[in-house]
Amino acid sequence: MLKAIDLFTQNAIMIKVNEKTIYFDPYDLDPDFEPHDADIIFITHPHYDHFSPDDIRQIMNENTKFVCTPDVKEDIQGIGVSEDRILTVEPFFDGYIDEFHFTTIPAYNIGKDFHKREYNWVSYIVDIEENKFYIAGDTDITPEAKEVKCDIAFVPIGGTYTMTAREAAELIKIIKPKKAIPTHYGTVVGSEEDREAFREYLVGITDVEIFI
Secondary structure, eight states: OGGGEEEOSTTOEEEEETTEEEEESOOSOOTTOOOOOOSEEEOOOOSTTTOOHHHHHHHOOTTOEEEEOGGGHHHHHHTTOOGGGEEEOOTTOEEEETTEEEEEEEOOOSSSSSSOGGGOOEEEEEEETTEEEEEOOSOOSOHHHHTOOOSEEEEEOBOTTSOBHHHHHHHHHHHOOSEEEEESOSSSSOOHHHHHHHHHHTTTTSEEOOOO
């Protein structure tokens, strides 16, 4: 399954499975990367490094479906997407997009105001083949995050706006996925040093995959 994953900038993730191409928070894609191959695009929240209309235009086509929070629906329609191709979700949604079952939990900060609980922004847990993928988006260690059951976890490590590398590793120790993949570093905040620290914190505990 991991051969079907690409991680780009921040939380921009692509997963290919069964001739379907799924994106999460596409942002800062290479200008030459214009396959228009997106079958489904998930958006966790409206911040510019997670919801980027320019990058969406690069990968969307006339059939692309969207899963998003309500506060970006109008902007998605503004780039030419019909309402029937947009599924809006809030925390604790449980349903399907095409054949893929997914749920959501709230994604928010504790003790800082960048991502407030009342904004109803989300993390996604998506069933793909026999694996549960947890795409945390921008979050801290929350009570809801501690309850996640997944096989592969994408967690932010950059600090400032999200968890630090140490905090992300602590969450991984709690939820115990088979594999952990760090995100949200190397551009706006966070560094390669944070990435390596995250890996070191989890030596002997969880397999950490790095995508560069």
